[in-house]
Amino acid sequence: MQANLIDALFIFILAAFIGFEVIRRVSPLLHTPLMSLTNALDAIAVVGAIILVGEHKSNFATVLGVIAVIAATSNVVGGFLITDRMLKMFKTSRPTKS
Amino acid sequence: MTDFAGNQTIIEVVYLIASVLFILSLKWLSSPSTARHGVWAGELGMLLAICGTLLHHGIVDYKWIAIALVIGSGIGVPLGLVQMTAVPQRTALSHAFGALCVTLVGSAEFYLRSPNVPGFLMAVLSMEVILGGLTFTGSLMAAGKLQEILPQRPLTYKGQNFVNLLLLVAAIVVAVYLVLNPGAKQFFPAMLGISLVFGVLLVIPIGGADMPTVISLLNSYAGLSAAAMGFVLNSKLLIIAGALDGSSGFILSVIMSKAMNRSFTNVLFGAFGQVQTAAAGAQEAKSVRSATAEEAAAILEAANKVVVVPGYGMAVAQAQHKVRELYDLLTRHGVDVRFAIHPVAGRMPGHMNVLLAEADIPYDRLIEMDEINGDFPQTDVALVIGANDVTNPAARNDHSSPIYGMPILDVDKAHTVMVIKRSMSPGFAGIDNPLYYLDKTLMLFGDAKSFVNNIVRELSGVHA
Numbered sequence: 403m404q405a406n407l408i409d410a411l412f413i414f415i416l417a418a419f420i421g422f423e424v425i426r427r428v429s430p431l432l433h434t435p436l437m438s439l440t441n442a443l444d445a446i447a448v449v450g451a452i453i454l455v456g457e458h459k460s461n462f463a464t465v466l467g468v469i470a471v472i473a474a475t476s477n478v479v480g481g482f483l484i485t486d487r488m489l490k491m492f493k494t495s496r497p498t499k500s
Numbered sequence: 501m502t503d504f505a506g507n508q509t510i511i512e513v514v515y516l517i518a519s520v521l522f523i524l525s526l527k528w529l530s531s532p533s534t535a536r537h538g539v540w541a542g543e544l545g546m547l548l549a550i551c552g553t554l555l556h557h558g559i560v561d562y563k564w565i566a567i568a569l570v571i572g573s574g575i576g577v578p579l580g581l582v583q584m585t586a587v588p589q590r591t592a593l594s595h596a597f598g599a600l601c602v603t604l605v606g607s608a609e610f611y612l613r614s615p616n617v618p619g620f621l622m623a624v625l626s627m628e629v630i631l632g633g634l635t636f637t638g639s640l641m642a643a644g645k646l647q648e649i650l651p652q653r654p655l656t657y658k659g660q661n662f663v664n665l666l667l668l669v670a671a672i673v674v675a676v677y678l679v680l681n682p683g684a685k686q687f688f689p690a691m692l693g694i695s696l697v698f699g700v701l702l703v704i705p706i707g708g709a710d711m712p713t714v715i716s717l718l719n720s721y722a723g724l725s726a727a728a729m730g731f732v733l734n735s736k737l738l739i740i741a742g743a744l745d746g747s748s749g750f751i752l753s754v755i756m757s758k759a760m761n762r763s764f765t766n767v768l769f770g771a772f773g774q775v776q777t778a779a780a781g782a783q784e785a786k787s788v789r790s791a792t793a794e795e796a797a798a799i800l801e802a803a804n805k806v807v808v809v810p811g812y813g814m815a816v817a818q819a820q821h822k823v824r825e826l827y828d829l830l831t832r833h834g835v836d837v838r839f840a841i842h843p844v845a846g847r848m849p850g851h852m853n854v855l856l857a858e859a860d861i862p863y864d865r866l867i868e869m870d871e872i873n874g875d876f877p878q879t880d881v882a883l884v885i886g887a888n889d890v891t892n893p894a895a896r897n898d899h900s901s902p903i904y905g906m907p908i909l910d911v912d913k914a915h916t917v918m919v920i921k922r923s924m925s926p927g928f929a930g931i932d933n934p935l936y937y938l939d940k941t942l943m944l945f946g947d948a949k950s951f952v953n954n955i956v957r958e959l960s961g962v963h964a
Contacts, residue, residue, distance in 0.1 A: 407620060410731050410739055417740040420523055421747035427530040430755070430843060430868055433850030434587060436529055436748060437719055441594050443522050443542055444745040447601050447726050448572075449553045450733045454608055455568065456559030463608040464561075468568045470608075474601040475572025476579060477594045478546055483580025484590065486539045488854050491584075492532045495862040 435488045442481025448474035507555050514552030515737040521545030522741055526748070532863055549737060584858040585815055588711065588847040589646035595718045596639035602725045603632035607692065609732055615683025621732060622682050626675035628728035629688075630695040635721040637699030642714055645703070646847055654707040667698045708812070709889065711847045713756040720749025752849050759843035759869075761895075761906040788924065791942040793954035796918055799942075800826075801959060803880035803916075805836045807872065809909055810852050811845050813886015813921070817948035823885065824859040826952055829959045838865050840872045840882075840909050842890035873910050882914035884935075886921075886948050892933045903931060917941040920951050 428436050451474055454467035521541045528538035554565070582590050606628040610617070617625065644650035674691040678684060706714050727742025729735075757763060791799075800806060808827075814820060830837050839861065845852045853866055876882065884891055887909075894901035895908045911917055912935050919936060921943060935941060944951055 406734055407731075410734065410736070413736050414727055414731075414739050414743050417743035418747045421526070421744040422751065424523065424526045424530070425744075425748045425751050428526070429530065429532070430841070430850060431853045431863055431866060432529055432532065432535060433752060433755075434591075434848060434854045435535065435850070436526075437591055437715070437752065437849060438587075438594070439525065439529060439539065439542060440719065440723070440745040440748040441591065441598060442546070443525065443741050444598050444723055444726050445601070446518075446522075446546065446549055446738060446741040447598065447605065447729055449549055450605050450729055450735060450738060451568075451601055452550070452553050452565050453556055453558065453733075454605055455564050456554075456556065456561055458561045458564075459612050463612055464564060466604040466608040468564050470601040470604040471565065471568035472572040472575065473597040473604075475569050476576035477597050477601075479573045479576025480579030480590070481576075481594060482539055482543050482546070483577065484582070484587070486536065487580070488584070488587075488857070489532070489535045489539060491854070491857040491860075492535070492863045493857070493860065494532075495864050 431492070432489075435485050438481050438485045438488070442478055442485065445474040445477035445481060448478060507557055511552045511555055514548050515735075518545040518549040518552070519737055519740045521548070522744060526744060584854055585818060586647075587854060588715065588851060589643045591848060592639045592643035592646060592715055592718070595715070595722045596636050596643065598722045599632045599635035599639060599725060602722075602729050603629055603636055603692070605729060606632060606732065607688070610688055611685070613682075614685055614688075617682035619679050619682075622679045623675070624728050624731040626678060626691060628725050628732060629692055630671050630675065631721050631725035631728065633692050633695030634699035634702060635718050635725060637696045638703045638714075639699075639718050639722075641700055641703035642706075642711065642718065645706075645708065646711060652708040655704045660701075660705055664698065664701050667694055667701065671695050671698060708847065709844070710760075712844045712849050712851070713753055713760065713762075715848045716749050716752035716756050718749070720746050720753055723747070723749055756844055756849060759907060761903070786937045788936050788943050789939075789941065790945055791918070793944070793951060794958050796942070796944055797955045797958035799916060799918070800830060800835070800881055800883070800955065801833060803835055805838075805875075805879045806830060806881045806883060807838050807840050807876065807879045807911075807914065809840045809842075809882060809884045809887050809891060809911055810856065811842075811885065811887025811890065812847060812851075813888075814948050815846055815851065815855055815886070817886065819885060819949040819952050820855045820859040820861075822949050822952040822956060823856070824861050825956045826959070827861055827865075829956060833959075838867050838872065840869065840911075841866050842869050842887070842909055845887060845890055869907060869909055876910045876913040879914040881916045881918060882911040884911060884917065884919040884921075885952070888921075888933055889931060891919075891935055892931065894931070894934055898934075901931065911935065912938060912940075915940065918944055920944045920946065920948050922947060 451467050451470035458464050522545050525538040525542035528534040645652050671694040723742050723745030727739050730738030827837050841852050891911045893912045895903045895906040
């Protein structure tokens with residue numbers, strides 16, 4: 403338990419540093435897509451909810467789990483979809499068509 | 501047994517690959533040319549992680565998982581197809597959904613494990629539930645304000661900060677009690693309830709102009725609560741994704757706060773709107789010069805360099821497509837047109853860029869504040885469309901102004917300033933803008949969309 407915990411803390415701190423360095427380089431141009439993308443990635447919490455539903459340890463837990471899976475899945479699908487739609491719109495200068 | 505262990509190893513390896521893909525996904529987002537690869541990497545990572553999870557040996561029932569996945573996708577698709585102007589409220593809503601998932605899973609874990617919850621685990625679980633709960637209701641409030649279901653003006657009352665602080669302390673006290681007595685199930689709903697109420701009260705006093713900071717902060721909280729869930733479930737993948745999301749929200753919050761020259765605590769406990777309304781009335785007497793669309797068109801046509809400054813008003817009036825027509829016409833006349841983007845223009849980070857990109861304006865014409873500010877003295881016309889506080893020179897030279905010290909776009913240094921505005925009523929924060937009373941400033945009174953349309957008609961009419 404204690405060892406697991408320390409491992410987890412290491413992972414958290416290192417990931418936070420990687421996140422910091424990577425995200426610092428994201429152009430302000432793309433801050434809105436950044437937020438919707440991280441939101442979609444964050445919905446990886448669906449994994450925990452899926453296990454909760456699948457293990458079916460109690461009816462109460464399963465009901466909460468089902469709602470949790472629904473909420474997270476809508477973020478996964480909606481988040482990736484809108485991020486891609488936004489990024490598709492960003493185009494560089496080209497001869498104006500008329 | 502060996503079969504289970506084998507499965508477990510496969511799942512862990514799949515999670516590792518997913519983690520790498522998530523990091524690559526954010527790395528590729530650093531430039532518009534690779535950004536879409538980032539989305540694909542994220543999607544692939546997510547797909548792998550979900551498929552890997554379905555191999556988990558403890559899963560005995562797939563029916564409800566399938567049903568929930570289908571319903572969730574059904575809700576997600578329309579949320580992914582909303583209009584670009586609705587992106588801020590959609591984002592707030594998705595923070596709420598993410599936090600809801602985390603809170604529900606945390607609650608279920610508590611009731612399944614109590615009273616056998618080790619101290620540290622209970623502490624992390626409490627953090628997960630408190631952060632998740634306040635992010636859920638806080639984000640719903642933010643979404644409601646952005647969708648204008650709820651009043652956008654800050655709602656304040658006497659002793660507000662004290663009440664909020666008291667609630668936060670109460671939630672932490674209950675959490676500490678639960679850490680010491682993890683069997684005290686009856687106290688868990690209290691902790692959850694307090695954090696839900698806290699989320700509502702936290703966002704109530706926050707006005708529309710502060711939304712970019714608040715959305716970023718809620719983003720950060722959502723990430724941290726997911727990371728806490730990773731600790732509870734001992735899931736490295738979840739810890740990594742939560743840490744990435746948390747640091748992203750944190751960085752954005754810092755950028756937004758700096759762009760408003762305010763601290764986090766000031767945004768959360770400041771209730772921007774109410775302080776300044778008193779000052780606005782005193783200066784009504786000053787005179788302004790106004791102009792018609794015809795005059796504005798003539799001035800724009802004669803210019804060499806034009807900088808357009810878009811703000812929330814452009815988004816509200818849905819004027820971005822008309823602005824693009826104006827951009828096309830002026831560019832064809834040989835005018836150099838660029839767009840000056842203030843970090844907090846609009847209602848979320850990057851809001852203006854997305855709207856202008858939607859209208860097909862090339863992104864290399866969208867210039868950040870620090871980069872374009874030096875160019876204003878050589879700019880013939882600065883055209884302000886629906887922006888107010890981010891152009892207010894009082895932030896630079898009036899020590900008594902509530903926004904003194906906030907970095908602004910130096911539009912007052914351009915040769916001519918034109919401001920499209922519905923009326924002389926002060927902006928969202930209720931602060932009077934001395935820019936409007938300058939001799940070089942022309943006020944163009946009207947709705948942003950129809951006024952730009954009139955300018956476009958004048959410009960194309962002359963050369964038909």
